[in-house]
Every structure is written in structure tokens, then in C-alpha cells.
Amino acid sequence: MTSEILTIGDELLIGQIINTNQAFIAEQLNLINIRVARMTTVGDEMVEILDAFADAWQHHDIVIVTGGLGPTHDDITKKAVCKFFDTDLVQNQDVRTHVQEFMNRRNRPWSPAAEEQTMVPRKAEVVWNPLGTAPGMLFAEGDKRFIVLPGVPYEMKEMILHSVLPLLVLLVHDSVIRHKTLRTTGIAESDLSAALGDIDQLLQGARLAFLPSPAGVKLRITVFDTDAASADRKVQEVEGRIREKVEKYIYGTGKEELQEALGRLLLERKKTIAVAESCTGGLILQLLTSISGSSAYVDRGAVTYSNRSKTEMLGVSPDLINTHGAVSREVAEAMASGIRQAAGTDIGLSVTGIAGPTGGTPDKPVGLVWVGYADLSCSLAVKHHFAGTRETIRERAAAAAMELVRRKLL
Amino acid sequence: MTSEILTIGDELLIGQIINTNQAFIAEQLNLINIRVARMTTVGDEMVEILDAFADAWQHHDIVIVTGGLGPTHDDITKKAVCKFFDTDLVQNQDVRTHVQEFMNRRNRPWSPAAEEQTMVPRKAEVVWNPLGTAPGMLFAEGDKRFIVLPGVPYEMKEMILHSVLPLLVLLVHDSVIRHKTLRTTGIAESDLSAALGDIDQLLQGARLAFLPSPAGVKLRITVFDTDAASADRKVQEVEGRIREKVEKYIYGTGKEELQEALGRLLLERKKTIAVAESCTGGLILQLLTSISGSSAYVDRGAVTYSNRSKTEMLGVSPDLINTHGAVSREVAEAMASGIRQAAGTDIGLSVTGIAGPTGGTPDKPVGLVWVGYADLSCSLAVKHHFAGTRETIRERAAAAAMELVRRKLL
Numbered sequence: 001m002t003s004e005i006l007t008i009g010d011e012l013l014i015g016q017i018i019n020t021n022q023a024f025i026a027e028q029l030n031l032i033n034i035r036v037a038r039m040t041t042v043g044d045e046m047v048e049i050l051d052a053f054a055d056a057w058q059h060h061d062i063v064i065v066t067g068g069l070g071p072t073h074d075d076i077t078k079k080a081v082c083k084f085f086d087t088d089l090v091q092n093q094d095v096r097t098h099v100q101e102f103m104n105r106r107n108r109p110w111s112p113a114a115e116e117q118t119m120v121p122r123k124a125e126v127v128w129n130p131l132g133t134a135p136g137m138l139f140a141e142g143d144k145r146f147i148v149l150p151g152v153p154y155e156m157k158e159m160i161l162h163s164v165l166p167l168l169v170l171l172v173h174d175s176v177i178r179h180k181t182l183r184t185t186g187i188a189e190s191d192l193s194a195a196l197g198d199i200d201q202l203l204q205g206a207r208l209a210f211l212p213s214p215a216g217v218k219l220r221i222t223v224f225d226t227d228a229a230s231a232d233r234k235v236q237e238v239e240g241r242i243r244e245k246v247e248k249y250i251y252g253t254g255k256e257e258l259q260e261a262l263g264r265l266l267l268e269r270k271k272t273i274a275v276a277e278s279c280t281g282g283l284i285l286q287l288l289t290s291i292s293g294s295s296a297y298v299d300r301g302a303v304t305y306s307n308r309s310k311t312e313m314l315g316v317s318p319d320l321i322n323t324h325g326a327v328s329r330e331v332a333e334a335m336a337s338g339i340r341q342a343a344g345t346d347i348g349l350s351v352t353g354i355a356g357p358t359g360g361t362p363d364k365p366v367g368l369v370w371v372g373y374a375d376l377s378c379s380l381a382v383k384h385h386f387a388g389t390r391e392t393i394r395e396r397a398a399a400a401a402m403e404l405v406r407r408k409l410l
Numbered sequence: 411m412t413s414e415i416l417t418i419g420d421e422l423l424i425g426q427i428i429n430t431n432q433a434f435i436a437e438q439l440n441l442i443n444i445r446v447a448r449m450t451t452v453g454d455e456m457v458e459i460l461d462a463f464a465d466a467w468q469h470h471d472i473v474i475v476t477g478g479l480g481p482t483h484d485d486i487t488k489k490a491v492c493k494f495f496d497t498d499l500v501q502n503q504d505v506r507t508h509v510q511e512f513m514n515r516r517n518r519p520w521s522p523a524a525e526e527q528t529m530v531p532r533k534a535e536v537v538w539n540p541l542g543t544a545p546g547m548l549f550a551e552g553d554k555r556f557i558v559l560p561g562v563p564y565e566m567k568e569m570i571l572h573s574v575l576p577l578l579v580l581l582v583h584d585s586v587i588r589h590k591t592l593r594t595t596g597i598a599e600s601d602l603s604a605a606l607g608d609i610d611q612l613l614q615g616a617r618l619a620f621l622p623s624p625a626g627v628k629l630r631i632t633v634f635d636t637d638a639a640s641a642d643r644k645v646q647e648v649e650g651r652i653r654e655k656v657e658k659y660i661y662g663t664g665k666e667e668l669q670e671a672l673g674r675l676l677l678e679r680k681k682t683i684a685v686a687e688s689c690t691g692g693l694i695l696q697l698l699t700s701i702s703g704s705s706a707y708v709d710r711g712a713v714t715y716s717n718r719s720k721t722e723m724l725g726v727s728p729d730l731i732n733t734h735g736a737v738s739r740e741v742a743e744a745m746a747s748g749i750r751q752a753a754g755t756d757i758g759l760s761v762t763g764i765a766g767p768t769g770g771t772p773d774k775p776v777g778l779v780w781v782g783y784a785d786l787s788c789s790l791a792v793k794h795h796f797a798g799t800r801e802t803i804r805e806r807a808a809a810a811a812m813e814l815v816r817r818k819l820l
Binding site: 012013014015016017018019020022023024025026027028029030035036037038039040041042043045048052055274275277280281282283284285286288289290292293294295298299300301302303304305306308309312313342343344356357358390391394 | 422423424425426427428429430432433434435436437438439440445446447448449450451452453455458462465684685687690691692693694695696698699700702703704705708709710711712713714715716718719722723752753754766767768800801804
């Protein structure tokens, strides 16, 4: 069984937007073992759309089309679909009710364009679009499926995840599918893999994807099962076995970022934090304060690029800097203690290092980073060697610093 | 005349990477008036590649293929090309010399994989790849062109911009093409368009694209001409006419970001800066210090989220905050003066505002941002109202703050 993804829109052909829909759908189909054999993009041109439909439908079992379902004159996908399947448009009462409620909630008046959205090809089944007004459409011929979705990414994603995938899993595998993502940080992909041990024993039929980024590795569990409750239970079991082995590296699940997980924990524990950054230059503060409501736990921060600023803002003694250098355990600790005292917060956090590409020495190479931590009862510093560009080193350092605080809070 | 872009690689079909190559090539072809009619992606499978070649070559005049030229076993594009054009591989001495130099510079030993890279289809012309070892290939039949490039984005981009486009422009338009991008900030797209006035008179045959982003609007000038010197002169003339009207909004050209332009100016003028951030939470500092060598002009920064930190770190009087509120002209000015005095820098910069989504009031709505500036001779603050999400408001505020310093330096 193979599939083709067909994206429609002039804006794609002029390179105005990058086709992220395609990659998203491809990833999701692969997760349920449906091979994507081809991805095609054409513009809002009837002949080219019909050619692409014919080609895809002839060669593949599953065709997923996105784009061109909007209410403007250049959105012709619905017309093309009617031609291709030799059918006409009829009004769908459920869709009409949904579109009316949708417009009412937004205080938008009824319009011919809204009316147009309530029309669905007679031969199609509606694929529900909870987040928009353009209904999705499904055509079936034997085991083949032709599915048409709007191109608006968040509408399309919702429909793929909650309508299309369950339907295809049932069709292809006679089963349901469940995912869960566990987010780790502070451990490399290879070490994580080693720590998880025998992968077959761990998964017992489930699937696991390793998704690395500078801030950490995500583990995505996928389970197919004939029964929903059993699938949920299996995901839980796999998660349990993973947590047994690498619990301390897991900071969150799903889409939760490290700064959100840390923020949540700081709120829960009623702790406040202040940050002193050298090589990360404000990145940690920027990440922490990107969360709405972070003013409840972020009191302040200092970006101390010059040695003098480390002394004046954080009270780091010039002697300490002269003796050990600005990038050292001693200075990292003094920076964390210094910002904590100045701010009167529960926690002080600091980073000092060499982000590069220049400024490294044999003793202190590019990528050397000290992360400092201080609270009422202790202060400490942890040494890291990060690889990568200036940007990557800064991202890794920021993640390591936030993770240190998270671990201390637990 | 139409074109098709064909991208090859299993990693695209499993959604592991997003197809940015496609959008880049599409944008470039459109710039020279070559319509992209279709974009197709297939995996590393001989039959599917050959089908896609045949389909594209039958329907379109220009076919651009990327991917699958690497030296590993799953890279089969070169083999497919030989089959398709019924030709064999011969060693190319120029390519061999280039690959040898390339390996030597990197201290990498000669290998069968390197040897493989020096082989080129007999019927193909080589498209030079200065940044990598896989040569590009060009096949011509009458006015039709079939061009094969590596999938590594920076290699491909270099080859498109410096080999493929000039060649196609000559072929299609019997002319050369020149681009120049002027980067503006602090003016909305519609105001910029109004300020430029009569567009035909401004351009006199050249083309102009408006490319907006939260940090500002880029203006891309494109000129076609039969003569290179004349094209260069026309770009210069259009740039001159644009600068006459909106010079003060233009901070740089090409790929230069605002933080780079500001950094360059600070270095030139031998000025140092310190920054106090509230709602931007470290974003300005992070941007300024993302530039290697920024320690020469960034002394320090303070992220003052709490009112107390504004007082303790910047010397802003509690009375001032109580009377005017933390988001006010008075506090913005006092923050800028305060960080400047504490740091002993030439310039102090500050931001205080409401990034949302919560925290707004009728008097001080989400998006209200005061930017403060202080130097030896003056201090001032500028009020802004930014629209958008928390992230966009923070980005716009950071750009406005950096731009204020740039203007004061000029």
C-alpha cells in the first residue's frame, strides 16, 4: 500500500511559503506504516489539478490533498474534486450549523462565501473541521481513499490527527493508534539509547522514535492496537519502562518546552529565580520570560559580558577572576551566589563559557561552559563541553542551565 | 515556458526534514519570470525517479532536480540520470582536481567515494559546485534544460544563484539578472509603499518585492538587462531613488540583520552599550550578543522583571514607579540612564512594556511599549503600540529599541 500527498496553491509554487504541511502529513503517515511514495505540488489551475488527481489516484491507494478549499475565487479544489469524481455539490446541514455557529461566535455576518462552505460533493463523506469553516472530504473506492483537507496548517493538523489517522489505521491495520512524546534533556541520543537497554524488551511491539535537537532528545512512543483501551494501556506500560531507566532526564511530555516545565515547577514550589548570564548573553532569561506569567517567578537577570560588570552587578571579586579566569568553576559559583543575594530570590543561576567561534584556547576551548547554581543551602557549578556553532552552543548551555535548576528542585 | 522542481530523498518522504530547497528554487525561478508549474518529491527508488524524470521532461522546458548525489549507497540520482539520458560516466579532470583540493584542505584521505564524485555523465555539462564535492550536471536538448544539483542546501543555493540562474536568464531572456535587498525597520509595509510614491517612476522597468517580518520590511530590487554593467547601474539607480525617499529606515543590505548593522556602527564609532530590559526579557541582549565579537561593545545588561529589581539594579526610584507605573515614559528613561550610569558605558538602552497576552488594561493595553535611550548628553523615551502575539510584540520591541540606538548614532 502506498500513498501520495498532493498540495495545491500558487503561493507554494512561487516559493512564498515553505511546504510544512507536506512534511507533517508524511511524518504522520509513516508513523502508521503507510509509505509515502510521492509528494506533488501544483498551482490553482484546473487542468494541472485534474492531471495530478488522475496520476495520484491511478498509482496509489491513499491520496491526501490539501489546499484550495478557501472561499476566494482562486480556491478551486472543491470544483476540481467534483469534476474528477463526476459529482455535484449539495448542502450539508451539519456543516451549515457548524459554519453558522463559527461565524456567530466571531460576530461575522453570513455571506455568500459562508454559504459556499456549507456545500459538499454529493459522493463525499465529510471530514469534520472543528477549527475552521471549510469541510474536509473523503471519497472511497474499495480499499482506496481520496481525502481532501484545507491548507490552513492548524486546521489540517487537527483533522489529520483526530479524523484521518484513526480512520486510516482502522482501514489499513484494522486497529487504533496512540502516541506519546517524552521529552528528555541532558543526555545524548547515543547514551539515551544505551541507557534504555534491550529495545525489543522495552517496546514489546510498540514503536519508538528518537528526535534530537540542541535542547534535548524527544522520545515518541507509538502503539497500534485493535482496542483503544488496550492501546492506551500499552503506551502507559512502555512509558513506565522508559521512566524506570531514564526518569531523571525526562522533563516533560507532549509539546511542553523545558522553560515551561521549569516555570511550572517554580510556581508549584513557590520559588523565585534570578539569572546571571555571560556567554548565553540573555538567552536563558529570554526563554524563561517567553512564558506568559513568568513574572511570578523570574525576578531579574544580569547579562555580565565584561569582567567589571561581573564584579559590579554580582559582587564577583576581581581577584577571583584574575586567579581562575572568567570561565571557571569559581566564577560560575560566585556569579550564581551573587545574583541570588542581589535579588533576594530563592535561587541564583549562572552561565559562563566560550560560545565561539573565536576566543578559545587549548586550556579553555570553544564549547567549554560552566553552569553555576546557588540556593539558601548550597552553591555549586557543573562543567560542560558542548559541540556546534555559536548558536548551538548557546542553546545547549541554556538547556543545561535550566535543567540543573529543575533537577535541584526535584 | 514552464518548469518543474524535482526533489529526491527518502528523508523527505518520511517527513524527517522540511523541503526548504523546493521553496528556495521556486522563489528564484519566479524572480526571473520562469513559472514553476509543478514540484514533485520521490524517494531513492530507481523506478520512481525514472518515472518522475520522464514525466517532468515531457511536460516542462526546465527541470531542476536536487538530491541523491552523495557518495552513499542510497544516493542513486547520478545512475538514474545516466539511464534516463542513455549515457555513461566518464572522469572529469577539472572536477577531480577540485575534489582533491577539497579533501586535502580538510585533511581527508582519498577514497572510492571521492573517486566516484569525479565521474560525470558523458553527455552532461558540469555545473560547478564550489562548496562541495558532488558536481552538478546540465543536459540540454534544444531550448530545454535538465539540471541536477546536490541536495545539501548551502551547496545547492550557491549553485542556483551563481551558475544556474545566470544561465537560465541568458537562455530565457537573453539577458543578465541582478538583485539587491535593502533592509528597513521602523516603518510598516503600507507606509513604506506610500512613502515610495509612484512605483513605475521609481522602478523604471525594475522589479521590487516587499518582504515583511516582525523586525522590518525587506525591499528586493531585481533588474534584467542584456548587459551586466547596465544591469548593475540600473540597480544602483533604483537603490538611489529608494534611498532618496526612505533612507532613514534602511539599516542594511543583503543578509545583514539589525543587530549586525548596529554592532558594526557601535564598533566604528567606538561606543559601548548596556541594556535594561523588562518585557523583552533578555531578547535584545541575546540578539546583540549572538554576534561573535560583540563583547567589544556590549558591556552588560539587566533584565528587571520586578519593580524592586528596577530600583536595585538601575536606581529607578520607587516613587517614580508608584506615580507613573512601571510601563511609562519616566521609568523607561530612568532605566536607560540607570543602566548607563551603573555600567559606565556611552549608551544606555531600555525597554518596558506589556507583551501580553495578559496584563493589559484600557489605559495600558497589551502591545504598549516604551523604549528608553540615554547617552552623555541626553535621555529620552519613545512610545510604541505593537500588534501580535507575545512573541511578535517582543520581537518588534527589540527591533524598535535597536533601531533607536542606530538612529541616534547616525
